[in-house]
Amino acid sequence: xxxxxxxxxxxxxxxxxxxxxxxxxxxxxxxxxxxxxxxxxxxxxxxxxxxxxxxxxxxxxxxxxxxxxxxxxxxxxxxxxxxxxxxxxxxxxxxxxxxxxxxxxxxxxxxxxxxxxxxxxxxxxxxxxxxxxxxxxxxxxxxxxxxxxxxxxxxxxxxxxxxxxxxxxxxxxxxxxxxxxxxxxxxxxxxxxxxxxxxxxxxxxxxxxxxxxxxxxxxxxxxxxxxxxxxxxxxxxx
Amino acid sequence: xxxxxxxxxxxxxxxxxxxxxxxxxxxxxxxxxxxxxxxxxxxxxxxxxxxxxxxxxxxxxxxxxxxxxxxxxxxxxxxxxxxxxxxxxxxxxxxxxxxxxxxxxxxxxxxxxxxxxxxxxxxxxxxxxxxxxxxxxxxxxxxxxxxxxxxxxxxxxxxxxxxxxxxxxxxxxxxxxxxxxxxxxxxxxxxxxxxxxxxxxxxxxxxxxxxxxxxxxxxxxxxxxxxxxxxxxxxxxxxxxxxxxxxxxxxxxxxxxxxxxxxxxxxxxxxxxxxxxxxxxxxxxxxxxxxxxxxxxxxxxxxxxxxxxxxxxxxxxxxxxxxxxxxxxxxxxxxxxxxxxxxxxxxxxxxxxxxxxxxxxxxxxxxxxxxxxxxxxxxxxxxxxxxxxxxxxxxxxxxxxxxxxxxxxxxxxxxxxxxxxxxxxxxxxxxxxxxxxxxxxxxxxxxxxxxxxxxxxxxxxxxxxxxxxxxxxxxxxxxxxxxxxxxxxxxxxxxxxxxxxxxxxxxxxxxx
Numbered sequence: 001x002x003x004x005x006x007x008x009x010x011x012x013x014x015x016x017x018x019x020x021x022x023x024x025x026x027x028x029x030x031x032x033x034x035x036x037x038x039x040x041x042x043x044x045x046x047x048x049x050x051x052x053x054x055x056x057x058x059x060x061x062x063x064x065x066x067x068x069x070x071x072x073x074x075x076x077x078x079x080x081x082x083x084x085x086x087x088x089x090x091x092x093x094x095x096x097x098x099x100x101x102x103x104x105x106x107x108x109x110x111x112x113x114x115x116x117x118x119x120x121x122x123x124x125x126x127x128x129x130x131x132x133x134x135x136x137x138x139x140x141x142x143x144x145x146x147x148x149x150x151x152x153x154x155x156x157x158x159x160x161x162x163x164x165x166x167x168x169x170x171x172x173x174x175x176x177x178x179x180x181x182x183x184x185x186x187x188x189x190x191x192x193x194x195x196x197x198x199x200x201x202x203x204x205x206x207x208x209x210x211x212x213x214x215x216x217x218x219x220x221x222x223x224x225x226x227x228x229x230x231x232x233x234x235x236x237x238x
Numbered sequence: 239x240x241x242x243x244x245x246x247x248x249x250x251x252x253x254x255x256x257x258x259x260x261x262x263x264x265x266x267x268x269x270x271x272x273x274x275x276x277x278x279x280x281x282x283x284x285x286x287x288x289x290x291x292x293x294x295x296x297x298x299x300x301x302x303x304x305x306x307x308x309x310x311x312x313x314x315x316x317x318x319x320x321x322x323x324x325x326x327x328x329x330x331x332x333x334x335x336x337x338x339x340x341x342x343x344x345x346x347x348x349x350x351x352x353x354x355x356x357x358x359x360x361x362x363x364x365x366x367x368x369x370x371x372x373x374x375x376x377x378x379x380x381x382x383x384x385x386x387x388x389x390x391x392x393x394x395x396x397x398x399x400x401x402x403x404x405x406x407x408x409x410x411x412x413x414x415x416x417x418x419x420x421x422x423x424x425x426x427x428x429x430x431x432x433x434x435x436x437x438x439x440x441x442x443x444x445x446x447x448x449x450x451x452x453x454x455x456x457x458x459x460x461x462x463x464x465x466x467x468x469x470x471x472x473x474x475x476x477x478x479x480x481x482x483x484x485x486x487x488x489x490x491x492x493x494x495x496x497x498x499x500x501x502x503x504x505x506x507x508x509x510x511x512x513x514x515x516x517x518x519x520x521x522x523x524x525x526x527x528x529x530x531x532x533x534x535x536x537x538x539x540x541x542x543x544x545x546x547x548x549x550x551x552x553x554x555x556x557x558x559x560x561x562x563x564x565x566x567x568x569x570x571x572x573x574x575x576x577x578x579x580x581x582x583x584x585x586x587x588x589x590x591x592x593x594x595x596x597x598x599x600x601x602x603x604x605x606x607x608x609x610x611x612x613x614x615x616x617x618x619x620x621x622x623x624x625x626x627x628x629x630x631x632x633x634x635x636x637x638x639x640x641x642x643x644x645x646x647x648x649x650x651x652x653x654x655x656x657x658x659x660x661x662x663x664x665x666x667x668x669x670x671x672x673x674x675x676x677x678x679x680x681x682x683x684x685x686x687x688x689x690x691x692x693x694x695x696x697x698x699x700x701x702x703x704x705x706x707x708x709x710x711x712x713x714x715x716x717x718x719x720x721x722x723x724x725x726x727x728x729x730x731x732x733x734x735x736x737x738x739x740x741x742x743x744x745x746x747x748x749x750x
Contacts, residue, residue, distance in 0.1 A: 031648075038628045058702055080254075090257070097255040098290070121522075125487045132414045132485075144649055145621070154519065154552070157458040161617040163624045166648040169702070200721060205702045 015081055019066035023185070025170075025178035032060070035165035039064060039138075042163060043071055043104075049131050050162030053140045054148075058205045059167040061140035065106040068138055077103035084109040092122035100129035103136060110141035110148060110159075120152040127158050170206055172199060178206065179213055188217050190227055197229050201238050212236065248284035249274055259289045414483050415473070419466030425591055427584025430460055433577040437464040440546060440573075441471035444514060448573040450537075450547035454554055455577035458615030461550040464577070465516045468548060472514055482509075483516040490522075490529045497528075506532075510539045514546040520569075521551050524560030534565055541571075580616065585609035588616060589623055593637075598627050604642050611650055622646055657700045657748050659711045665748055666693040669740070678713035691723035692737070696744060698724050 021040065026033040035053065042051045053061050065081060072079035080102045087095060092113070099105055105126070113119035130137050141148050145160040170178060176195050183190035190213070202212050219235040220227055232238075251270070253259040262270075267287060274283040421441070426434050433453055440451045451468075453461045469481045484492075496505035509515065515536075523530055540547050551558065554576075555569040580588065586602075586609045593600035604626075612622050629645035630637050667674045670689040677690050690712060697708045698720065705717035712720075730737040 034629070034632045037632055041628070041631075056702075094255065094257040097257065099254055101254055101290075125485075128485050128487065146618070146649070153457045157615050157617040160621045161458075162621060163628055164621060164649065165625070165628075172698070200705050200717060203702070203704045203707075 015066045015069055019063045020070050021067045024063055025181050027174055031168045035167050038163055038165055043068060049136060051138045052145055052159055052162060052164035053167055054144050055167035056169055058207060059169050061167060062108050065108050065138055065140055069106055072104040079104035081106045084112040088112045092119045096122050096126045099126055100133055100135055106138045108140050110139050114148050114150045120150060120155050124152055124155040175206060179209060183213060194227050194229055194232055197232060251287045252290040253287055256289055259287055262287050415469045416466050419463045420470050421467040424463055424467055425588045427580050429578035429580045429584060433464055433575045436573050436575045437468050441468045444472055444546035445544040450549055450572040452549050452569050452574040454551045458617035459577045459579060461577055462518055465548050465550055469516055479513045481514045482512045485518045486520050486522045489517060490526055493529055493532050509536045515540060516548045518550050520549045521558050524558055530562050530565055537568060582609055585619055588619060592620060592623050596627055600637055604637050604639050607639050607642050659697045659701060662693055662696050669744055691727050694720050694723040695727035
């Protein structure tokens with residue numbers, strides 16, 4: 001064991017290796033690009049405390065939150081990613097106890113606990129303790145702070161306190177670019193007509209598109225074949 | 239979690255709380271051990287998980303280690319509602335600590351790990367800690383209980399958690415006076431005039447006739463700001479003044495901890511020794527009878543001793559449900575003032591001040607534009623301004639009304655509503671005055687086919703459904719039909735003003 005420096009282990013879901021800022025596709029000048037820029041600025045700014053990201057499923061919020069954790073780790077800060085969809089069944093006070101010692105806390109999916117009194121109270125307390133310590137918190141949700149059905153006004157106003165950004169869904173053109181970029185990154189040649197074919201036939205949620213790309217990549221590797229429409233058809237059973 | 243080596247060369251994982259400790263033990267420990275042994279190439283490595291728990295350990299040492307720590311791994315079984323049952327509650331500080339070699343029983347019972355916290359976070363907070371406060375071991379804790387270091391004298395410009403106050407028994411208290419919350423940075427308006435005047439009075443004459451000062455009002459209206467401002471003023475007047483600010487939740491947690499550690503007398507002594515006690519959001523005492531009892535006695539002691547108490551609450555004392563009558567009546571003994579939501583001019587003034595603090599030029603009309611739209615509280619106002627500033631910095635433009643409109647669009651308008659195909663069909667049918675059944679039917683007359691194409695194009699644009707799914711939802715059509723519809727509508731939107739207008743209207747009514 002050569003390292004005695006603190007390292008990160010995530011609580012529930014492991015941080016996906018690929019969930020980095022480099023790996024997040026945005027179009028220059030777009031709303032998503034601005035959100036990413038603001039988020040990265042926030043991470044560098046010691047006097048800011050809270051940040052709120054919102055968007056529909058598939059807009060990449062979990063990716064961005066995990067990327068923030070990766071970045072914090074790179075800056076030698078401790079970070080914890082907390083996927084609330086998975087954690088909602090647990091006792092929040094016990095779960096969040098002492099969590100303010102992390103330099104960065106990322107609460108993913110506030111909508112899963114909004115309206116639950118014990119969670120709202122625990123989040124409120126955790127927020128205060130973390131702010132008192134000058135640490136950072138990032139929230140994500142499927143609605144902006146004022147629309148999220150949070151019942152505790154004290155928590156609600158704190159959610160609206162910091163920067164908040166919407167991450168818009170990718171348009172089809174952008175999904176195409178994202179698929180192409182991701183396949184390039186792994187050395188897979190994805191001809192445009194194949195990408196277009198996938199987009200026309202398959203589920204268009206970006207997460208599912210990436211899964212399909214994974215499948216095609218594995219099949220192309222194992223069968224030593226280039227990606228063509230007939231090959232994609234065969235692999236995907238279309 | 240943090241990782242460190244124990245003295246026997248094993249791996250020691252520090253969990254922030256008992257919950258995580260159990261979780262890791264249950265779900266990950268065997269895998270971690272497996273991996274650790276893989277990496278060590280055959281050498282067996284011991285892995286243990288402990289709750290990072292310096293305070294409790296220290297106290298424990300004082301009391302002849304009556305409760306072994308960490309919690310034995312073998313019996314750790316996370317449940318759906320795990321409650322920390324350990325008599326020792328995890329400590330909260332992460333500041334560099336002097337190494338205390340505590341002998342802690344490790345999970346596999348044959349090696350020992352050191353209880354020191356890693357000192358990776360040697361940031362500014364350490365500079366705020368006095369040589370004595372926070373660094374003392376239990377032996378010198380008694381002398382330290384009177385040591386208070388305030389941020390105002392230690393590092394006035396740093397908005398950071400402030401000093402640690404060491405209490406006997408290893409309990410740690412912090413003042414947390416926020417350096418940004420001063421009288422100077424407070425924006426006065428009709429809505430908060432009374433509160434401000436009262437706070438100034440108390441600051442000039444603490445422990446006088448305005449004791450306690452009870453400030454109440456809705457969220458984000460400046461109650462905490464006023465309270466901190468008094469605290470700062472007291473410290474400026476008397477650098478040795480012991481001013482303690484804390485949230486009511488902290489008071490309750492500290493008391494529970496003190497009870498568990500058998501240190502309730504230290505707890506009492508500490509809170510009764512302060513010159514000013516500032517407790518925020520007192521409404522959260524509701525229903526916590528033991529805390530109310532303790533606070534009642536503290537309250538009386540402070541009042542008798544002429545020490546100042548300032549409380550904030552979201553409502554008038556009499557309206558707090560679940561609070562003892564005797565506390566309610568005592569809260570009204572001094573001065574009770576309310577703060578109201580800021581009126582337009584004050585909101586504008588707040589925005590101007592905040593913008594100036596960020597070195598941004600905020601024109602009058604832009605400030606009014608924001609202030610007119612965000613009325614509820616100052617936090618939201620600040621959040622909106624931050625967003626405007628971020629947009630200006632990102633685009634390299636100056637702040638003006640169009641930029642503000644653009645920046646706050648998604649915050650103010652209800653955008654990106656979840657839209658489903660059925661919703662689209664309903665709205666489109668209504669718009670063209672046809673039936674939804676017509677959209678799904680086989681009919682191909684122009685009056686039905688065009689709206690159907692529009693609806694398909696909107697479904698592709700606004701939902702994540704696959705094209706085959708969209709086709710299915712329109713009476714079992716093929717995905718190529720959907721593709722064709724999308725192309726056709728795209729074309730028409732360029733050529734035909736009517737269609738362009740229709741789509742624009744439909745998009746608006748669907749997304750806002």
